[in-house]
Amino acid sequence: MATNKLAFIEEDVAALKDQGLYINIRTIQSPQQAWTVVDGKKVLNLCSNNYLGLANHPRLKEAAKRAIEQYGVGPAAVRSIAGTMDIHLELEERLARFKGAEGVISFQSGFYANLAVIPALVERGDGIFSDELNHASIIDGCRLSRAEIVRFPHCDPAGLEKVLAERRKEFRRAIVITDGVFSMDGDIAPLDKEYEIAERYDCLFMVDDAHGEGVLGRGGRGIVDHYGLHGRVDVEVGTLSKAFGVVGGCVAGKKLITDYLRQRARPFLFSSAATPADVAACIAAVDLLEESTELVDRLWENTRFFKAEMRRLGFDIGASVTPITPVMLGEAPLAKEFSRQLFEEGVFAMSLGFPTVPRGKARIRVMISAMLERSDLEYGLQAFERVGKRLGVIA
Numbered sequence: 001m002a003t004n005k006l007a008f009i010e011e012d013v014a015a016l017k018d019q020g021l022y023i024n025i026r027t028i029q030s031p032q033q034a035w036t037v038v039d040g041k042k043v044l045n046l047c048s049n050n051y052l053g054l055a056n057h058p059r060l061k062e063a064a065k066r067a068i069e070q071y072g073v074g075p076a077a078v079r080s081i082a083g084t085m086d087i088h089l090e091l092e093e094r095l096a097r098f099k100g101a102e103g104v105i106s107f108q109s110g111f112y113a114n115l116a117v118i119p120a121l122v123e124r125g126d127g128i129f130s131d132e133l134n135h136a137s138i139i140d141g142c143r144l145s146r147a148e149i150v151r152f153p154h155c156d157p158a159g160l161e162k163v164l165a166e167r168r169k170e171f172r173r174a175i176v177i178t179d180g181v182f183s184m185d186g187d188i189a190p191l192d193k194e195y196e197i198a199e200r201y202d203c204l205f206m207v208d209d210a211h212g213e214g215v216l217g218r219g220g221r222g223i224v225d226h227y228g229l230h231g232r233v234d235v236e237v238g239t240l241s242k243a244f245g246v247v248g249g250c251v252a253g254k255k256l257i258t259d260y261l262r263q264r265a266r267p268f269l270f271s272s273a274a275t276p277a278d279v280a281a282c283i284a285a286v287d288l289l290e291e292s293t294e295l296v297d298r299l300w301e302n303t304r305f306f307k308a309e310m311r312r313l314g315f316d317i318g319a320s321v322t323p324i325t326p327v328m329l330g331e332a333p334l335a336k337e338f339s340r341q342l343f344e345e346g347v348f349a350m351s352l353g354f355p356t357v358p359r360g361k362a363r364i365r366v367m368i369s370a371m372l373e374r375s376d377l378e379y380g381l382q383a384f385e386r387v388g389k390r391l392g393v394i395a
């Protein structure tokens, strides 16, 4: 009799359900906005990465429509063969100027940007010194490179120095890689100190600023701008899929590197280019950010208000210094139940459990956005208060 070759999947799914870790994926039925239709219900959206409300912005939509009229819908090729349109280059020049970087190369997503850049810079025999909480896409980029991965303690310059002192000499070439903003906790890497140590140990230095792009720095220019490290950080990965409101990724940094990636980055060479509509919408996002800091300012104002009120209510919101607001709940089933009850109260805020966060550190992650009015934030706070009291999370 034939064995059930798919039994391992059934067992894994059963285990996920058992541990309360099975993800029930909700369906969005309207644009991403303050009040979004989710599974047939209009709810306050507190969990998308639409930091600046650009995902449904009229200027970006207009730019995308015009690009479709002018260029059609598909690039029909990879960048290195026939897929580089003038608007791809325009986006890269505009991003470089906006961020004060020597060069920028764009990719189809932030995930791709990490898969592109890491294997281009290090290979078997080289070393990668990686913050222990780095994003999955960094980890996958590291694995693809075949370089040896040495983890260092989270956001700990002294810990980084210790592992470099012990192990740097084993490798010909080495790179230090960290998230800029850590997406689950909302803390930021001590980039100035880590950069200085990487320099001293003759390592390349790379930061993935997916959650800092459009959020940190002057007018949302990102974490390198926040620390004033222009021209020094070798690689700054960014995403155009979060605050920029579209989909895409980029690498900003030394021009020698960004030009080299056009020769060596596999997602650039072997996967089709971003669509004209996406690229044009991203250019419109740069326009908006260059014109005014209003959206970024409102994002931070909303963040300060919401966090202060959550603390006052007695919630543990961790050590975040960014608009990412983790509401720490402990075990995954409690976090799931909290999220379910919030949804009943008209608030959409998903729970996150293992493997997205460590076991026992399940949480609801609230994402603050410039698109939220003060009355929206107050509505959300009242829902958190009611559910928190009902479930005994706050007194």
Ligand SMILES: *Cc1c(COP(=O)(O)O)cnc(C)c1O
Residues within 6 Å of the ligand: 109, 110, 111, 112, 114, 135, 137, 138, 179, 183, 208, 209, 210, 211, 239, 240, 241, 242, 247, 248, 249
């Ligand atoms: C979201 C995220 C990415 C992926 O970006 P996409 O554009 O959505 O593919 C990469 N790195 C980090 C740190 C992220 O938070």
